[in-house]
Amino acid sequence: MNRFFLSTTMLIGVILAVSGCTTFKAISVMNGGRPISGNVQSSEIPFKIKGEHMIIVPVKINNSDKQYNFMLDTGAITVVSKKIATKLNLPFGVEIVARDSTGGTKQMQLINLDSLQLGEMIVAECATGILDFSEVGGKLKNRNLEMDIDGLLGSNFLRYFKVIIDYKNKKLHLSNEMKPTVTKDGGYKIKFTTNMQMGYAPRIECTIDNNTKAYGIIDTGAPFLATLPLSLVEKTDAYKFRQVVKAKGNVWGAAFKASENNSLLRVKNLKMGALVINEIPVISLPHKHILIGKKFLSKFLVTLDYPSQMMTLTPYDKLDFASNIYSFGTIVNKDKEGKTVIVGFWEGSSADKIGVEIGDELVMINDKNINELSPIEVENIYYNDNINEIEVVYRNKSGLHKVKATKEMLLPPL
Known part of the structure; x- marks a missing residue:
């Protein structure tokens, strides 16, 4: 049974509202961009998968010698971290309001880069947001500490190309060719x-x-x-x-x-x-x-x-999607003091049955000190299909508790 991973996702929405004359400026910036790949018709870029899902590709900003690690995100606009923007002395832009997948909003600077390059493909005047990644994630922001990326490569860059994402071989292919894609059997x-x-x-x-x-x-x-x-x-x-x-x-x-x-x-x-x-x-x-x-x-x-x-x-193969989720049903995070605490769980799950509550502190899992594990590593244990039972030590107002939890399906059977 494939695991169903619940985590933080990155930027989704774009311009919600801008005021006064900035409306026209924001639209002008967003509409910016032109491919300048010259005689180059296509480019193949190997990528890495970081964490559970992040496709990491090397990107050059404003013709820089250095390559920066960007996450390929078709559901977002292109974004540069505030840290990198400061290092590159990028200019201030027009202020917009961006929206994420939960409806959360945040003000963000929007600029046109001189150029943005992936492989041999270049887009001049590409619209780019500047965002402080240390503030990403809201109440669950500490779950993103392992992200360690320099930006997002969004669809406003990709829109000029035919993009092929080969998850199996970890390769990305961009091309200018206008030939229609030939659908193979089963496509x-x-x-x-x-x-x-x-x-x-x-x-x-x-x-x-x-x-x-x-x-x-x-x-x-x-x-x-x-x-x-x-x-x-x-x-x-x-x-x-x-x-x-x-x-x-x-x-x-x-x-x-x-x-x-x-x-x-x-x-x-x-x-x-x-x-x-x-x-x-x-x-x-x-x-x-x-x-x-x-x-x-x-x-x-x-x-x-x-x-x-x-x-x-x-x-790639015969399609086979999991119809249920095999899990202990708990979501954890680091609090301000660095403690690993329970921030959520599913009703009726194993975690719910053993009596844990929101805010309870995890101390040990399977004889491992929780301080040695990140929240993501804890969930890797929770959602590992080869682990059926765990022993947990947790602390609440009444003291320390040691319990065994058995993994169960979260949804009713078919």
Whole structure:
């Protein structure tokens, strides 16, 4: 059973509101960008996977000799960390309001870089946000300490190219060629649209449970399989048959805000074009779109032909998606004092049954001192399918407690 990883995801939205004459300036900056790749028709770039899902690629800023580590994020605009922007003495820009996948907002500087280069492909005057990454994650921001990236390479850069993401061989291919992608046997062609306000992120038409329509964002910057807007939960078969699991506390965080009132459920099917995926677990978010992340995309050779606005998904193998989540059901984080505390868990999970509460401090897991483990490493234990039982020592107001917890499925059986 594949694990379902609940973590923080990066920037999703773009311009929500700007005031006065800055509106025109912001739109002008966002519309900026022109490819200047000369006679170069294509470029292949090896990438690394960092953590659970982050595609890391080497990028040059303003013709720099140094290469910077950017996360490829089709669900975001391009962003440079404030730390790197300061080192490069990047200018101040127009102030905008950016939005994440939970609806959290933050003011951000928006500028046009002289140039941004990935492999041999260059975009001049590329719109770029400047963001303090130390503030990313809201209440769950400490979970991002391992991120250690210099920026995000978003769809406003990628929109000039045909982009092929080869998860299996860890290669990224960008090209200027306008030839249509040939669909191999078993492949799926799905039309998408883009718009400036969503940072040119690919948006596709989806159908949930055969009759509920919604838009989905192709989001390489997200670790999950898929999410569901909160507004659609009550329209699902799972809700009708009372098979929705509610969260206590915070089980999901985005760039600027931790999400609350989340639910976990299994949708009967998710349809996009001719592709239909049956009985998959999704988490609800206060976002108006479905978000389709790495757990889904990595099953395919993904081609995003931005100029033609066509996505081609070619399965590597026979498609097999988990229909349930095998877990202890707990989400942890470091507090201000550096303690590892429980910040959320799923109702009815093993964690709920043994009586843990929000704010309880974890002391040991399987005889390992918790101070030696990051929150991500703790969840790697929780969601490792080969670990069925753990022994936990935790502390609350009544003292130390030592308990054994057995991993269980979070959703009702089919």
